[in-house]
Amino acid sequence: MVASNNKNNEAAISSSRHGKHFFIAYDKKDEALVINDILKYNSNFLILEANYIPLFEDKNSFCFNYRAIDLRLLFSDYEIINIYYAKNKKSSLNYTNTNYIYFCTLPSIRNIIKQNDIKAYNFQLGKMMLESISPYCVFDEELILNDTLFLKLTSKALINISKRKSRKFLFALGGIGDFFMKFSIINEYLNNSKYKDIYIVNISTGRKANFDYMVKLCFGSKIKLLNCYQLNRYFFDYWLKQHQEAFLLYKKVANAFYLSKHEAQHMAFLYKNALLGARNLDYYKYNDSFKAQILKQASDEEKNYINSLVKANSINIGLQYFTEFSLGGRKWDEKNVKEFVKKCRANNINLISLNSEAPAPSLRGFCTKRLSIAGYALLISRMDLIIGVDSSAGHIAAFYSIPSITLWGQGSPLTLDYYNNSYIGFRALRKNYSIISRNKQLASVSCNTVFSLVQRFIKNELVFSDKIITYQDSVNGYNMIYV
Numbered sequence: 384m385v386a387s388n389n390k391n392n393e394a395a396i397s398s399s400r401h402g403k404h405f406f407i408a409y410d411k412k413d414e415a416l417v418i419n420d421i422l423k424y425n426s427n428f429l430i431l432e433a434n435y436i437p438l439f440e441d442k443n444s445f446c447f448n449y450r451a452i453d454l455r456l457l458f459s460d461y462e463i464i465n466i467y468y469a470k471n472k473k474s475s476l477n478y479t480n481t482n483y484i485y486f487c488t489l490p491s492i493r494n495i496i497k498q499n500d501i502k503a504y505n506f507q508l509g510k511m512m513l514e515s516i517s518p519y520c521v522f523d524e525e526l527i528l529n530d531t532l533f534l535k536l537t538s539k540a541l542i543n544i545s546k547r548k549s550r551k552f553l554f555a556l557g558g559i560g561d562f563f564m565k566f567s568i569i570n571e572y573l574n575n576s577k578y579k580d581i582y583i584v585n586i587s588t589g590r591k592a593n594f595d596y597m598v599k600l601c602f603g604s605k606i607k608l609l610n611c612y613q614l615n616r617y618f619f620d621y622w623l624k625q626h627q628e629a630f631l632l633y634k635k636v637a638n639a640f641y642l643s644k645h646e647a648q649h650m651a652f653l654y655k656n657a658l659l660g661a662r663n664l665d666y667y668k669y670n671d672s673f674k675a676q677i678l679k680q681a682s683d684e685e686k687n688y689i690n691s692l693v694k695a696n697s698i699n700i701g702l703q704y705f706t707e708f709s710l711g712g713r714k715w716d717e718k719n720v721k722e723f724v725k726k727c728r729a730n731n732i733n734l735i736s737l738n739s740e741a742p743a744p745s746l747r748g749f750c751t752k753r754l755s756i757a758g759y760a761l762l763i764s765r766m767d768l769i770i771g772v773d774s775s776a777g778h779i780a781a782f783y784s785i786p787s788i789t790l791w792g793q794g795s796p797l798t799l800d801y802y803n804n805s806y807i808g809f810r811a812l813r814k815n816y817s818i819i820s821r822n823k824q825l826a827s828v829s830c831n832t833v834f835s836l837v838q839r840f841i842k843n844e845l846v847f848s849d850k851i852i853t854y855q856d857s858v859n860g861y862n863m864i865y866v
Contacts, residue, residue, distance in 0.1 A: 402511055404438060405464065406431070407484040409449040414482065415528050417449055421484055422531075424458035426613040427508055428486035429516060430526060432537040436519035445469045449484075464488050481541070487512055502616065509617030522625045525550075527582070530595075530608045534618055551578035552609065552629040554586065554636045555654065559756060560778030562597040563673075564812065568655045570669040573605055582609040586619070586633075596756055600680060601673060632657060642807060647797075649808040649854045666812055666851060670782065674764075677757045685758035692751065693765045694733045698841060701763055701780075703737040703771030712793050713772040716826040717743040723830035724749055732837070737763065737776050768840055770833060772825065777811040786814040786847040788836055792825030796857040808854045814847035816862040832866055 409417045414430075421428065439446055447457075452472050459465040489508055520536035523543070527533070553572075555565055573581065583606050585594045591612075598608045611619050623630045635657035639650065655664055681689075693699050702723070705714035727734035739753040754762060760779050763769060769780040769787040773794055780787040789796075789811065796810040796817050810817065816836060820827040839845050852861060 402443065402487045402489045402515075403464075403466070403469075404441060404444040404485070404487045404515065405469065406439060406444065406446045407449050407452070408446065408480045409482050409484065410480065411482050413449070414526075417484065418526075418528055418533060420454060422613070424454055425486055427505060427512070427615045427618075428484050428533075429512060429618075430533055430535040431483040431485050431516070431520055432481050432523065432535065432541055433483065433520055434481050434538060434541070436516075436538070438515065438519060445473045447472055447474060485512065485516060487515070505615050506617045509615035509621075513617070513621055522621075525622060527607075527609065530610050531613055532609055532611055532622070533614075534622055549579040551576060551581045552626065552632075553581065553583045553606070553658070554629075554633045555583060556636070556650070557585065557591055557594045557597075558775065559593055559597060560775035560809075561650075562601055563760075563775075563778045563782040564651050564666070565654055566601055566673050566782075567666055567668040567670065568651070568658055568664065569602070569606070570672075571664055572658050573602075580607060581605070582607045584609045584611060584633075586611050593756065600676060600757060603676070639807065647807075647854050647858070649810065649812070649852075651812060652854070653807065667782065667784075673782075677760050677764075680757035681755065681761045682758065685754055685761065688752060688754075689758070689762050689765060692735050692762070697731065697733040698768070699733045699735065699766050700727065700768045700770060700837065701735050701737045701766040701776060703769070703774055703776040705738060705742060706772055706774035712825060713774060714742065714825065715772060715790060715828070717746060719826060719828070719830045719833075720746060720749075723833060726830060726834045727837070732841075735762070735766070737769075737771065768837070770837070773809060777815065781811040781813045781815065784814060784849060786840065786845070787811050787816070788833065788840075789815060789817045790825060790828045790833065791817055791819040792828070793823045795819045796854075796863065808857055810852060810857060812851050813849055815852060816845060816847070817857075817864075819863060819865050821865050828866055832864075 407417070407421070418430070438444055447469075451474065456468045457465055457472070487508070489504070489511065516536060520538055521542060523535050523537040525532050526535050553569065555561065555569070569583075583598055583602070585591060585598075585608065595608055595610075598606060614622075623633055636654065639653040639657070642648070651666055655666075702720075704720050724734060736749050736751050737759070739751050741747045741750055751762070759775075760782075763776060763779045763785065764783045766780070766785055769776050769785060770790070771777060771787070772790050772792070777787045777789050794809075796808050796819070818828050818832060818836070836845065847862075857863065
């Protein structure tokens with residue numbers, strides 16, 4: 384944040400002392416209904432279990448009964464409370480009901496922090512709420528409703544110290560290719576786990592449909608999905624510290640991107656170590672169950688469409704020449720793609736685009752229909768060779784033991800430049816050949832270079848080993864050329 388905003392933040396923190404506190408009492412049996420109802424209007428709140436706390440009587444506190452208020456009138460806009468309505472509906476509680484939704488406002492903070500810095504606002508809001516409530520209540524447990532986490536705090540006198548924790552929380556990278564890479568790692572953990580309920584946490588700031596889809600596709604009912612996208616970041620940090628085991632795993636996964644320069648390893652190895660420790664593991668040990676699930680989930684319409692694309696008596700090559708993931712400029716340029724398409728067609732090679740959209744108008748005719756992720760994986764499984772930028776296609780190809788050629792621009796198998804020179808490899812784990820641009824410009828990887836490898840592949844002159852490609856293999860130049 385720029386220097387001028389630092390002063391704004393200091394003022395915002397000061398103003399937090401003058402916030403207003405709101406408590407909505409509700410019957411325990413209505414908890415899920417109440418939470419889902421309030422979520423339509425406000426996502427920054429805590430759940431309290433308390434007979435009485437002095438904050439109820441504070442001059443800046445407002446107490447309501449859930450059944451006696453209209454939430455549409457209480458909230459004039461998302462997370463903006465209608466103070467006029469609140470004052471008229473303020474009630475004296477008898478405190479016989481011990482369940483409350485607690486939230487608050489910082490009246491002047493929106494005039495201090497710019498609207499596009501709403502994350503800073505929410506962070507300060509969460510900080511103030513927990514500081515305000517901590518003299519009276521302590522963390523008891525997390526409530527999980529509709530795949531979303533909420534924090535529950537309780538009076539010290541009410542806390543159940545005999546409550547046993549039967550939940551395990553896992554953290555993982557959220558890319559489509561990452562799920563194919565880590566599928567067996569997580570299954571190995573599941574087969575040796577003693578926990579009743581295991582959750583995989585989506586820690587992204589916005590809801591990611593692909594993450595939700597992949598959790599259900601990969602693990603079905605074995606793992607439950609937990610979204611934290613609605614959760615105030617300060618709440619999430621606070622919750623993590625209450626779960627030492629979850630906190631340590633989260634740190635291991637998050638810190639994998641910040642290895643010191645004397646350390647280097649493939650991301651799959653780092654994630655395996657974080658979850659399983661030093662034990663050896665076949666990264667594709669549980670492939671068959673995942674393949675069966677993909678085949679089951681792909682629709683008949685998709686299967687028929689894939690059959691129409693694949694030619695039985697031809698070399699079928701899938702090309703993913705760009706990815707929506709923008710870091711590192713992972714997009715092969717229009718000129719090279721057009722020339723490569725021409726060369727393949729002139730040599731009777733069945734080249735199939737793995738992209739359903741094109742950034743350049745001249746390439747829009749070279750697209751497939753949009754497929755589900757299961758359909759996309761099934762299409763890749765039918766290819767003889769995959770060519771593309773560093774993205775999901777290569778990892779799915781490795782999952783199916785299909786050879787792949789990866790085109791690297793800014794990043795490389797040796798140094799992942801997208802993340803400030805972290806020494807982490809994301810290279811497809813097996814049967815991969817990599818072409819790396821010395822000047823880090825993907826356009827420098829010419830279509831002629833790529834096509835020459837295709838010709839060598841057709842002649843069986845490229846050797847693709849099915850063994851796992853380690854980071855050290857890349858360091859030693861295994862199946863790599865620089866241009």
